[in-house]
Amino acid sequence: MNRLITVFLSSIFICSTLVAGASDSVASVADIIPRVTSFTIKDKVYELPEAVTFKVKRGNLSSVFQEYMYASSLHITPVVKGTAAITFAISSDMTGVSTEGYIMDITPKGITITAKTETGAFYAVQSLLQLTHDGEVRRLQCAEVKDTPRFSYRGMHFDVSRHFRSVDFLKKQIDAMAQLKMNNMHLHLTDGAGWRMPVDAYPRLTQFAAWRPQRTWQDWRNAGTFYCESDFPGASGGFYSKDELRELVDYASRRHIRVIPEIEMPGHSEEVLAAYPELSCSGQPYKNSDFCPGKEATFAFLEKVIDEVIDVFPSEYIHIGGDEASKDAWKTCPDCQRRMKEEGIVDVDGLQSYLIKRMEKYINSHGRQIIGWDEILQGGVAPGATVMSWRGTEGGKKAIASGHDVIMTPGTYCYLDYSQDAPFREPVSIGGYTPLKKVYGYEPVEADMESDKVSHLLGVQANLWSEYVTEDSHAEHMYYPRAYAIAEIGWSTPEKDYEDFHRRSLAFNDLMQQRGYAPFDLKSEYGERHESLVPVTHKGVGAAVSYALPYSEKYPGVGLSTLTDGKRGGWNNNDGRWQGTLTDVDCTVDLGQEKEINYVGAAYMHSEGAWIHLPEEVVFSTSVNGVDFTPVATVSCDIDPMYPKIITKEYGAPVDGVRARYVRMQATKNPRPGSWLFTDEFIIN
Ligand code: ACM
Ligand code: ZN
Numbered sequence: 001m002n003r004l005i006t007v008f009l010s011s012i013f014i015c016s017t018l019v020a021g022a023s024d025s026v027a028s029v030a031d032i033i034p035r036v037t038s039f040t041i042k043d044k045v046y047e048l049p050e051a052v053t054f055k056v057k058r059g060n061l062s063s064v065f066q067e068y069m070y071a072s073s074l075h076i077t078p079v080v081k082g083t084a085a086i087t088f089a090i091s092s093d094m095t096g097v098s099t100e101g102y103i104m105d106i107t108p109k110g111i112t113i114t115a116k117t118e119t120g121a122f123y124a125v126q127s128l129l130q131l132t133h134d135g136e137v138r139r140l141q142c143a144e145v146k147d148t149p150r151f152s153y154r155g156m157h158f159d160v161s162r163h164f165r166s167v168d169f170l171k172k173q174i175d176a177m178a179q180l181k182m183n184n185m186h187l188h189l190t191d192g193a194g195w196r197m198p199v200d201a202y203p204r205l206t207q208f209a210a211w212r213p214q215r216t217w218q219d220w221r222n223a224g225t226f227y228c229e230s231d232f233p234g235a236s237g238g239f240y241s242k243d244e245l246r247e248l249v250d251y252a253s254r255r256h257i258r259v260i261p262e263i264e265m266p267g268h269s270e271e272v273l274a275a276y277p278e279l280s281c282s283g284q285p286y287k288n289s290d291f292c293p294g295k296e297a298t299f300a301f302l303e304k305v306i307d308e309v310i311d312v313f314p315s316e317y318i319h320i321g322g323d324e325a326s327k328d329a330w331k332t333c334p335d336c337q338r339r340m341k342e343e344g345i346v347d348v349d350g351l352q353s354y355l356i357k358r359m360e361k362y363i364n365s366h367g368r369q370i371i372g373w374d375e376i377l378q379g380g381v382a383p384g385a386t387v388m389s390w391r392g393t394e395g396g397k398k399a400i401a402s403g404h405d406v407i408m409t410p411g412t413y414c415y416l417d418y419s420q421d422a423p424f425r426e427p428v429s430i431g432g433y434t435p436l437k438k439v440y441g442y443e444p445v446e447a448d449m450e451s452d453k454v455s456h457l458l459g460v461q462a463n464l465w466s467e468y469v470t471e472d473s474h475a476e477h478m479y480y481p482r483a484y485a486i487a488e489i490g491w492s493t494p495e496k497d498y499e500d501f502h503r504r505s506l507a508f509n510d511l512m513q514q515r516g517y518a519p520f521d522l523k524s525e526y527g528e529r530h531e532s533l534v535p536v537t538h539k540g541v542g543a544a545v546s547y548a549l550p551y552s553e554k555y556p557g558v559g560l561s562t563l564t565d566g567k568r569g570g571w572n573n574n575d576g577r578w579q580g581t582l583t584d585v586d587c588t589v590d591l592g593q594e595k596e597i598n599y600v601g602a603a604y605m606h607s608e609g610a611w612i613h614l615p616e617e618v619v620f621s622t623s624v625n626g627v628d629f630t631p632v633a634t635v636s637c638d639i640d641p642m643y644p645k646i647i648t649k650e651y652g653a654p655v656d657g658v659r660a661r662y663v664r665m666q667a668t669k670n671p672r673p674g675s676w677l678f679t680d681e682f683i684i685n
Pocket of ligand 2: 191280281291292293294295329330333335337578
C-alpha cells in the first residue's frame with residue numbers, strides 16, 4: 001500500500017476531448033477507467049496507423065492473445081515488414097508492477113508495452129481499446145504509463161437464480177469486465193428462485209427446480225414461489241448445460257477472468273428442497289429454506305454437487321454461500337438435534353459451522369478453497385476460507401484480523417440492486433439509494449485494519465441481486481456506470497477525485513453505448529432528494545420534542561432533535577435524517593413560548609420493499625398549556641400502500657393563525673403487519 005505514486009489528474013496537461021468520431025481529437029491516458037496508476041504526459045502526439053501491427057521484442061505472446069488482439073476493434077496483427085505500431089516485451093525480471101501490471105510508452109514513433117506476463121500485456125491492450133474509442137480516435141497523446149492493480153481481486157457478481165440470463169449476456173459482461181480490468185466473475189448459480197447447473201445424480205434440479213410458471217420474480221413471489229416442470233406451458237427459467245459453462249469459463253479465461261461458481265448452503269435452498277424434500281428437516285417441499293445438516297443425505301447431495309462443479313469449473317475458489325440461513329427448523333428437527341448431541345454442538349450456529357467446516361474439508365481435499373459470505377465466521381471456520389464481507393465491513397475486518405483472506409462487498413457501497421438515482425425516475429428496485437458518487441467513495445482499507453494483516457484484503461466486488469431485474473438491459477443499467485467505480489477502487493491508487501471520475505464515466509458510458517450496452521444515463525442524473533440538500537427553516541427548528549410513543553432505537557435519526565434539526569432526509573431511510581418507528585407516531589414540539597401558527601406538516605417515506613409505508617392519517621393539534629390539545633389539521637393517505645417505488649409525501653396543512661406553544665403530531669400506521677413509519681422533520685410555520 002505504500003507504493004510511491006505519481007498521479008496527474010485532469011488539471012494537468014490534458015488537452016484531449018474524447019469525441020467519438022472526431023478524427024482530430026487526441027486521446028489521453030488521463031481519460032480512461034480505471035484510472036492508470038501513474039503517468040507522465042509528453043508534449044507530442046502519436047498517430048495510430050490504419051493497420052495496427054505488433055511485434056514481440058522479448059518473450060512470447062500466446063496464439064490465444066494474438067487471436068484476441070486480431071478480433072478486437074483495433075484488429076491488431078503481427079507485423080509483416082517495416083516497424084510495428086506496438087512492440088511487446090514480456091519479461092518476468094521487470095520491477096515496479098505486479099503480474100497484472102504493465103508499462104506503456106506512447107512515443108511519436110510507436111507504442112512499447114512491457115509486462116511481466118501476458119495478463120499485463122492484455123490490460124495494456126484494454127487501455128488502448130478504451131483510449132482510442134475502439135479505433136475511432138487515432139491521435140494519441142504521448143505518455144509514459146505505469147499501471148498496476150492495487151488489489152488482486154476485482155469482481156462482479158451475477159445472480160442468475162432470481163432471473164436466468166443467457167450465456168451471450170454473460171459473455172457480453174465478461175467483455176465489459178475485461179475493459180474495466182476486472183478479473184473475477186462470481187456466478188451465483190443457485191438460490192431459492194432457481195437452480196442453474198445440471199447435476200447428473202440429481203436431475204430434478206434442472207427438470208423442476210430451474211423452472212417457474214411466472215417470468216418475473218415479483219409475480220412468482222406473489223403467486224407463492226412454486227416451481228414447475230420444465231415442459232409446463234410457459235415455464236420460465238432455465239439452466240446452463242455443462243458444455244455451455246465450460247465454454248463460458250474458456251471465454252472468460254481468454255480475457256483473464258476467473259469464473260467462481262457459487263452453490264448456496266445451507267440456506268437459500270428452497271428450490272433444492274422442493275425437488276428433493278428429503279434433504280430438509282421436515283421432509284416436505286415448500287416448508288424449509290435450509291438443508292438439514294442432521295441428515296447424511298444432505299452431505300451426500302452436497303458432495304456430489306461439488307464433485308460436478310469442480311469438474312466443470314477450474315477455479316481454485318468454490319463459493320459455498322453460507323448467508324442468511326434461518327436455522328429455525330434445526331432447533332426442533334430430531335436429526336439436527338441428534339447431530340448436535342453427537343458432535344457436542346451447543347447451538348444452531350455451531351451446527352451451521354459443522355456443515356461449513358465439513359464441506360470446506362471436502363472441497364480442500366479436492367485441491368480447492370472455499371469462499372463464503374461473512375456468516376461462515378459464526379462458529380469458526382478453517383483458516384483457508386476466504387470471507388466475502390457483505391453485512392458492512394465488520395465481518396471482513398474481523399476475518400482479516402484472524403488471518404483470513406477477505407473480499408469486501410459491503411451492501412451500502414457495493415450492492416448495485418439499490419436505486420442509483422431518484423427512485424421515482426428509476427425502475428423499481430429493492431429500495432435504497434446508492435448513486436455512483438457513493439459507490440466511488442468506498443475505501444476498502446480502514447484505519448483500524450492492522451497494517452501487517454492488510455495483505456489479506458484481496459479486493460472488492462460489485463454485487464447485483466436480481467429480484468427486481470428481469471430484463472438484460474435493466475441489469476446493464478444497474479451495473480454501469482457503478483461497476484466502473486468498483487473497478488477503479490480495485491485497480492487504481494486510493495486518491496479520489498469524483499469530478500474527474502464522473503467526467504471519465506460519461507466518456508466511457510458513451511463508448512459502452514456505442515458497443516451496445518445500456519448503462520444508466522449519467523448525463524441526466526437527478527440526484528439526491530432535492531429537499532434534503534438545503535436546510536429547511538421553520539418556527540420549530542431547535543425546539544424540544546417529547547415522545548408519547550418512542551421512536552425505534554434502530555432508526556433514531558440523530559435522536560431527540562431529528563424532527564426539529566432543520567434537515568430533511570434523502571432517498572435513504574438510514575441516512576441519519578429519517579426517524580423510524582414500528583408504532584404509531586405521537587410526539588409534541590414545545591416552541592418555548594406561544595407563537596402564531598399558519599402551517600403544520602411533516603414528510604413521510606414510502607418504500608414498500610423495505611416495509612416502510614405512509615401513515616393512514618396524520619392529525620396535528622395545538623395547545624397553549626401542553627395538556628389541552630385542539631385538533632387543527634388532519635391529512636389522509638392518498639397513495640396505494642403497495643406502490644412499488646420509493647417516494648416521500650408531505651402531510652401538511654395550512655392552519656389559520658392559531659396561537660399555541662405546543663404542537664402535537666399523531667400519525668397512524670399502515671395496518672400491514674411489521675410495517676414502519678419514517679418521518680424526517682416536523683415543520684411548523
Ligand atoms: C447476501 O446479500 N445475502 C449475501
Ligand atoms: Zn434437520
